[in-house]
Amino acid sequence: GESVGLHLPTLSVQEGDNSIINCAYSNSASDYFIWYKQESGKGPQFIIDIRSNMDKRQGQRVTVLLNKTVKHLSLQIAATQPGDSAVYFCAENTGNQFYFGTGTSLTVIP
Amino acid sequence: DSGVTQTPKHLITATGQRVTLRCSPRSGDLSVYWYQQSLDQGLQFLIQYYNGEERAKGNILERFSAQQFPDLHSELNLSSLELGDSALYFCASSLTVAGNTIYFGEGSWLTVV
Numbered sequence: 001g002e003s004v005g006l007h008l009p010t011l012s013v014q015e016g017d018n019s020i021i022n023c024a025y026s027n028s029a030s031d032y033f034i035w036y037k038q039e040s041g042k043g044p045q046f047i048i049d050i051r052s053n054m055d056k057r058q059g060q061r062v063t064v065l066l067n068k069t070v071k072h073l074s075l076q077i078a079a080t081q082p083g084d085s086a087v088y089f090c091a092e093n094t095g096n097q098f099y100f101g102t103g104t105s106l107t108v109i110p
Numbered sequence: 111d112s113g114v115t116q117t118p119k120h121l122i123t124a125t126g127q128r129v130t131l132r133c134s135p136r137s138g139d140l141s142v143y144w145y146q147q148s149l150d151q152g153l154q155f156l157i158q159y160y161n162g163e164e165r166a167k168g169n170i171l172e173r174f175s176a177q178q179f180p181d182l183h184s185e186l187n188l189s190s191l192e193l194g195d196s197a198l199y200f201c202a203s204s205l206t207v208a209g210n211t212i213y214f215g216e217g218s219w220l221t222v223v
Binding site: 031032034036041042043044045046049051089091093095097098099100101102103 | 112114143152153155166198200208209211212213214215216217219
């Protein structure tokens with residue numbers, strides 16, 4: 001669950017396509033999960049969250065899926081736009097601690 | 111805009127010096143977190159305060175210290191700075207200590223030369 005050295009997975013998608021970003025979490029006791037978007041030189045920006053009593057949650061153009069059986073979280077971005085290019089990472093909450101994934105770098109090709 | 115305010119945005123200082131980074135949490139948030147993000151590592155949790163009291167400690171060096179004041183703003187003090195301390199330092203805040211969304215500020219970019 002803790003952040004590790006940065007060799008970011010990368011994902012390139014065509015503008016207008018859907019993007020799926022995956023995250024494996026480590027602690028089966030984690031009960032709250034957040035997806036963040038971080039643009040270069042900026043702070044992580046909250047996108048969407050989900051609690052462990054749900055398996056799907058939808059926002060505006062984004063959907064988060066939670067599979068507790070395999071400890072997997074995914075973020076789906078519909079109709080990806082150039083402004084979606086950023087690093088995306090998930091965070092899991094266990095007790096009062098958040099642990100962050102290393103992130104995935106999304107590049108949207110116009 | 112997350113509502114979390116950090117100052118300064120950029121800071122350049124020499125090795126051996128001491129700096130203070132300041133954070134104002136979102137209105138109503140009682141919990142403040144400090145994170146370090148360097149180029150070769152992701153977000154590293156440093157320390158958390160809740161309503162003025164230290165709540166949790168992460169990978170914070172002994173040269174670093176923090177506090178949260180009665181008005182809930184927080185300061186992170188970095189002393190005897192080394193080149194390796196160059197990083198983005200983020201403050202985040204949340205309503206309480208557990209199970210709430212944490213919102214990040216824009217960070218303070220520290221360069222040690």
